[in-house]
Amino acid sequence: MIDFYTWFTPNGRKVSLMLEETGLDYTTFPININNKEQFQPHFLAISPNNRIPAIIDRDNNNYSLFESGAILLYLAEKSGQFLNMNNREVYWRTMEWLMWQMGGVGPMFGQVHHFTKYNKGTSEYSENRYQNEAKRLYGVMNKRLGEGQFIASGEYSIADMAIWPWVARFNWQEINLNEFENVKRWYKEILARPAVKRAWNVPENEQPLPDPDVP
Numbered sequence: 001m002i003d004f005y006t007w008f009t010p011n012g013r014k015v016s017l018m019l020e021e022t023g024l025d026y027t028t029f030p031i032n033i034n035n036k037e038q039f040q041p042h043f044l045a046i047s048p049n050n051r052i053p054a055i056i057d058r059d060n061n062n063y064s065l066f067e068s069g070a071i072l073l074y075l076a077e078k079s080g081q082f083l084n085m086n087n088r089e090v091y092w093r094t095m096e097w098l099m100w101q102m103g104g105v106g107p108m109f110g111q112v113h114h115f116t117k118y119n120k121g122t123s124e125y126s127e128n129r130y131q132n133e134a135k136r137l138y139g140v141m142n143k144r145l146g147e148g149q150f151i152a153s154g155e156y157s158i159a160d161m162a163i164w165p166w167v168a169r170f171n172w173q174e175i176n177l178n179e180f181e182n183v184k185r186w187y188k189e190i191l192a193r194p195a196v197k198r199a200w201n202v203p204e205n206e207q208p209l210p211d212p213d214v215p
């Protein structure tokens with residue numbers, strides 16, 4: 001059993017996607033970051049960077065982990081799913097695109113959300129800088145997804161799960177997915193997965209699942 005500390009944000013949803021896809025047993029513990037619950041001592045004990053997501057694996061001596069990328073890797077190893085350990089090419093391509101997400105998409109799209117969605121008009125320079133960088137990253141993704149079904153290889157993997165919840169915020173980023181047709185194709189294929197619908201509501205929330213074809 002996994003204790004899953006999370007909130008309904010892109011980084012939290014990476015892990016809820018993985019938990020729902022693998023079928024691993026888990027219990028959700030909501031950490032409302034708008035109410036500063038991420039600073040509670042019991043949470044800081046497992047997530048010293050005061051950020052969700054974090055997990056405790058009750059089946060493994062209460063082993064705890066923070067950082068979504070590390071958690072995805074841990075759950076892939078635990079479940080034997082969504083990270084191909086046998087095919088070295090697929091394994092390293094998955095690592096490569098997972099790291100690309102952690103170092104690029106997450107931090108940069110996060111800044112777009114900060115400036116363009118939540119603080120519009122306060123810094124034109126920052127809005128432009130991060131939106132241009134987000135568009136560049138969408139372009140990289142679009143090219144890659146024109147070469148194969150999923151981001152790392154022909155297999156759905158933790159790299160897709162790391163990126164997808166950030167792309168799901170295309171409206172907040174003022175990105176028109178019709179300009180990135182391969183990203184849109186990939187986004188919609190993953191959107192159709194039953195596990196995605198369940199994961200989106202962890203923890204329970206009112207946010208509709210974004211469909212680029214539904215205004």
Ligand SMILES: N[C@@H](CCC(=O)N[C@@H](CS)C(=O)NCC(=O)O)C(=O)O
Pocket residue numbers: 009010011012033038050051052053066067068069106
């Ligand atoms: N690199 C971290 C980033 C986690 C992160 O930024 N989490 C946000 C929500 S998406 C958070 O907990 N923010 C609370 C805060 O900034 O205090 C990861 O991938 O796990």
